[in-house]
Structures are given as structure tokens and as C-alpha cells.
Amino acid sequence: MIKNQKNYNFFLTEELPKPEAHLIQSANAANGAANLGYSTILIYPTQGIQAINPFNLLRPFQPRKVPENLIKYYNLQDKLKVATLPMPWPIDYYKNKFTNSNTITTKYYFPFHILATTKLVHAWNWNFVKAAIKNGIPAIYEHHHHEDKKFEPEIVNHPLFQVAVTVADTVRESMIEHGMPPEKLIKLHNGYNKSFIIRQPQKAVIWREKLLKNNQKYLVVYAGALQKFKGIDILIDVASQMPHVQFVCAGGKLHEVEHYQLLAKEKQVNNILFLGYILHDELASLLQAADVLAHPHCSGKAATFTSPMKLFDYLASGNPIVATEISSLTEFKNTQAIAAWCEPDNPHKFAEALQWVLENYPRQVDGYPEIIEFVKQFSWENRAEKIISYVDESLRPSMITTDN
Numbered sequence: 001m002i003k004n005q006k007n008y009n010f011f012l013t014e015e016l017p018k019p020e021a022h023l024i025q026s027a028n029a030a031n032g033a034a035n036l037g038y039s040t041i042l043i044y045p046t047q048g049i050q051a052i053n054p055f056n057l058l059r060p061f062q063p064r065k066v067p068e069n070l071i072k073y074y075n076l077q078d079k080l081k082v083a084t085l086p087m088p089w090p091i092d093y094y095k096n097k098f099t100n101s102n103t104i105t106t107k108y109y110f111p112f113h114i115l116a117t118t119k120l121v122h123a124w125n126w127n128f129v130k131a132a133i134k135n136g137i138p139a140i141y142e143h144h145h146h147e148d149k150k151f152e153p154e155i156v157n158h159p160l161f162q163v164a165v166t167v168a169d170t171v172r173e174s175m176i177e178h179g180m181p182p183e184k185l186i187k188l189h190n191g192y193n194k195s196f197i198i199r200q201p202q203k204a205v206i207w208r209e210k211l212l213k214n215n216q217k218y219l220v221v222y223a224g225a226l227q228k229f230k231g232i233d234i235l236i237d238v239a240s241q242m243p244h245v246q247f248v249c250a251g252g253k254l255h256e257v258e259h260y261q262l263l264a265k266e267k268q269v270n271n272i273l274f275l276g277y278i279l280h281d282e283l284a285s286l287l288q289a290a291d292v293l294a295h296p297h298c299s300g301k302a303a304t305f306t307s308p309m310k311l312f313d314y315l316a317s318g319n320p321i322v323a324t325e326i327s328s329l330t331e332f333k334n335t336q337a338i339a340a341w342c343e344p345d346n347p348h349k350f351a352e353a354l355q356w357v358l359e360n361y362p363r364q365v366d367g368y369p370e371i372i373e374f375v376k377q378f379s380w381e382n383r384a385e386k387i388i389s390y391v392d393e394s395l396r397p398s399m400i401t402t403d404n
Contacts (some may be wrong), residue, residue: 005039006119007063008397011128012044013102015084016072019253019277021077021225022144025309026124027074028193029142032380033388034080035194038397040068045101046084047092055088075195075280079400081271085109106131119397121164122387123201126151132159138395140164146171146301151179163390168328186390191380192312196284197372201365203285211273211289212244218245218358221290223283224310225230226252226260226274231296231324236264237347238296239272242354247272247294250286287317291363292339292354295323299344311337315375318367322353336370 010030014023027042034040049054063081070076087101098102106127110118121132122140126149131137133155141164155161156179164185166172172187185197212219226232226249239247246262249260249272257274264272278286287293293314311329314321320339323329332338339361340353361368 003228005117005313006396007117008038008120009114009118010040010042011105011121011125012042013125013128014044015046016042016044016082017070019251021309022124024074024280025144025190027070027076027383028144028191028380029122031074031076031080031193032191032382032384035077035381036384036388037079038384038388039081039398040079041081041083041401042083043083045092045105047087050084050086053086057088059113060085060109065254072279072281075193075284077195083114102127103295111135120391120395129161130155132391133158136160138162138391140391142166143175144168144171146174147156147178149178151175151361156180156184160331160395162392162395165386165387170327186386188386189378190309191378191383192314192316192375193280193284194379194381195281196287196313196316197375198284199366200285201287203282204289204365207286207289211248213246216244216246216271218291219289220245220247220292220294220354221250221287222248222294223250223278223287223313226256229298229300231298231344232260234296234298234345234347234350235294236260236267236269236272238294238351238354239264240267240269241347241351243271245271245354245358248275248286248290249269249273250278250283252276253350277373283313284317286321287314290317290319292357292361293317293321293330294350294354295321295338296350297324297326297344299326303370312375312378315371315378318364318369318372320357320361320368320371322350322357324350325354336374360400 012026030040030042061083063083066076066080066082085105087234090099091104092101108182110131115135118137120138123129124142129141138160140162158259166187167190169187172185176182208219222235257276260274306356315337322340323338324344325341339357342349342353
């Protein structure tokens with residue numbers, strides 16, 4: 001039985017599971033903290049049948065084990081707990097302040113149902129951070145994109161505001177310009193899920209048997225969002241230049257998958273497949289099945305703040321990576337992390353880099369040990385530990401303890 005523990009509560013504004021990168025990041029951040037032994041709860045809204053259950057409305061905060069669909073979707077471990085906050089009609093159906101799920105959470109659920117068992121709040125939503133501090137709870141804020149808003153001095157300078165976290169130097173600079181105290185702001189990369197480093201040779205073989213057709217020898221895999229600025233259009237053009245290679249893209253929403261399937265067909269590129277979102281308990285073996293992992297990206301504003309989350313899952317596979325030179329990746333140029341680099345927006349150069357890696361990095365079933373060793377510093381657990389180190393020791397959440 002758990003002894004009066006105060007929790008490390010992670011707040012999200014969207015229902016899970018969904019394939020969006022920011023939700024994958026959030027779920028893994030909470031999972032990493034739980035794996036360190038902290039009593040961690042991932043809190044998010046829910047609609048549908050659960051939201052109209054009278055018992056759930058009377059007792060909306062009911063932490064429980066992570067459901068199986070979330071475990072498979074994000075490869076979460078069993079130390080994390082989740083709590084879904086019911087949002088019945090008309091919440092979020094009508095767009096106004098009083099029917100907004102964020103308002104319901106911060107003004108009702110948090111102070112009346114969650115506050116008593118909360119030790120520390122971790123949120124990506126500024127309103128959640130403000131609600132925590134106004135209710136006497138220390139808070140951590142994560143912010144990954146450029147936004148033209150000022151941070152309120154009374155919040156960022158409050159002793160309960162512990163630290164703000166971002167993943168790019170350019171966003172850090174922007175946050176400072178908008179009022180975030182530099183001494184309370186850190187840049188930390190995202191991480192890899194520890195399950196991705198576990199070797200799955202049999203499953204990798206099955207992927208290769210399934211995907212390699214017509215005597216093809218090489219498999220190039222991309223995993224991530226299917227959007228133009230991510231370089232997917234470029235990857236189709238690269239595939240057209242390398243018919244001896246099978247290209248596979250994992251990720252994206254259904255309409256994005258359909259769009260790129262049609263685009264590839266229109267360009268008569270037959271050696272690129274779009275698999276859609278792959279559950280993370282299957283994604284690790286797909287990455288391990290590749291000969292090379294592709295990390296394309298276009299130039300432009302997004303290249304200055306994009307979070308290279310897939311980079312670390314790529315690295316955990318131990319397979320070589322071809323990456324576009326963008327500012328958020330430049331610090332890895334003098335490391336063993338990337339096998340080859342090329343300029344953005346240039347399919348010909350990307351194809352040349354892929355061909356060079358295929359010729360110089362023969363496939364290794366167990367991956368390249370130097371790549372795997374390099375990525376170990378970027379586990380979600382290490383990231384969580386660094387963040388917690390910025391929290392005053394007296395304000396840190398409980399470690400999980402049980403009666404004998």
C-alpha cells in the first residue's frame with residue numbers, strides 16, 4: 001500500500017493517445033520521471049463515455065495504471081500512473097473561456113481534487129504553471145516553440161517557479177527576450193525510450209522480409225511527422241534516384257499518409273512506402289531493421305527550433321544516420337552520432353550521402369556499438385534527473401515507497 005505520497009504531476013491539454021510529436025515527448029518525459037522512482041502521474045482530459053459517468057464526475061481524479069493502449073502506443077513502462085479528467089458536453093464544444101477544458105482543469109479539478117496530493121507540477125501549458133504557483137505548488141514549465149508572448153514577472157520570478165525547459169538555443173533566446181529569467185531557463189535535448197535500445201533481431205528480420213521486394217538489398221527508414229518542412233517531399237525525390245533501395249516512412253496522420261502516397265504515385269516513385277503511425281512497441285524493431293536511417297529537413301524557420309526527437313530513437317537502434325545540416329543538429333557534427341551530413345533542400349546531395357553510407361557502413365545486426373554508447377547519455381531518465389536537479393531539494397516529489 002502506498003504511504004501518503006505527494007506526486008509529480010504532469011499536465012497535458014489533449015486526450016491520449018495521439019501520434020503528435022509533442023504528445024510523444026510529453027508522455028516519455030513523464031515516463032522517464034516515473035522510471036527514476038518518483039511518484040509520477042500523467043494527467044490529461046477525456047471525453048466520450050468516461051466523461052459522462054456520474055461516479056467519474058464526483059471523483060474525477062483517480063490515478064491508475066497505464067492502460068495497455070498507451071503502453072503500446074508510446075512504449076511506456078509500468079511505474080507511471082495516469083489520471084483522466086472527464087470533460088462532458090459542452091466542454092470544448094463551444095469555444096469560450098467558461099467551457100474550455102483548460103479552465104475547468106485549472107479552476108476546478110486542480111484546486112479541489114488534485115492539489116492535496118500534488119508536490120510538483122510539470123506542464124507545457126502556461127496556464128497550468130500559473131495555476132500551480134497561485135495554489136502554492138512548485139512548477140516546471142516546458143516550452144519548445146517561438147511564441148510572441150510576455151512571461152508575467154510575478155510568475156517567473158516567484159520562488160515556486162523552479163525552472164523552464166526548452167530544446168533549442170534559438171527558443172531559449174526568444175524566451176529570455178520575452179521575460180524569462182536566464183538563470184531559470186535550461187536547454188535540454190529530448191531523449192530515447194529505453195526500450196529502443198533493447199535488441200530485437202528476430203523482429204528486425206521479419207520487417208526486412210516484409211518490406212524488401214524485387215531483389216532489393218537495402219532498406220532506408222524515416223520515422224516521424226509527414227510534413228513538407230520535415231523533408232518528406234525531398235525524400236520522395238531521393239527515392240526516385242535510388243530504385244535499388246526500399247524507402248519506408250513510419251508516422252503521420254491518415255490524411256498525410258494518403259497525400260504522400262498519391263504524390264509518390266504521381267511522380268511514379270514505386271520504392272517508397274508510407275506505413276502510417278507505428279505503435280512504439282513495434283517501431284524499435286523497424287529502426288533496427290534499417291540499413292540507414294534518414295533525417296531530412298528543409299531550411300526555413302522550423303529548422304531553427306525543431307526538436308530532433310526521432311534522432312535519439314534512431315541512435316538507440318545503433319544504425320547509421322544521414323542528416324540534413326540544420327541548426328538544432330549542428331552540435332552533433334563533431335561526434336559519432338551522424339554517419340553523413342548534407343545541405344538542406346537538395347535531394348541529389350541527400351541521395352549521394354545515402355549511397356556513401358550504404359557503401360561504407362555495412363549492416364550490423366547488433367548495431368554499431370559506438371553509436372549505441374553515444375546515445376546512452378540521452379535517455380529520458382537522464383533528462384528527467386537533470387530537470388529535477390534544478391528543483392529545490394525540499395520541493396522535490398516523493399519517491400515511490402510501499403509497506404512490506
